[in-house]
Amino acid sequence: MIPLNMADVGQAQIIRRIGGSPEVKKHLENLGFNVGGEVCVISTLAGNLIVRVKESRVAVSEELARKIMV
Secondary structure, three states, X not given: OOEHHHOOOOOEEEOOEEOOOHHHHHHHHHHXXXXXXXXXXXXXXXXEEEEXXXXXXXXXXXXXXXXXXX
């Protein structure tokens, strides 16, 4: 398992675990990040990520990306 911010750009990944406080987990869940779901890093800019999750594009900070394990 690696954090999402270390994943290769353009390669689909499966979310294995989501860390952080209950509030952070709920926020990520509301954005569509669920354990077992697929996520793909589209691009990175200054450490922040643009990812595709559930047919949507979402911007995620580097801090949040470190809490998503793939």
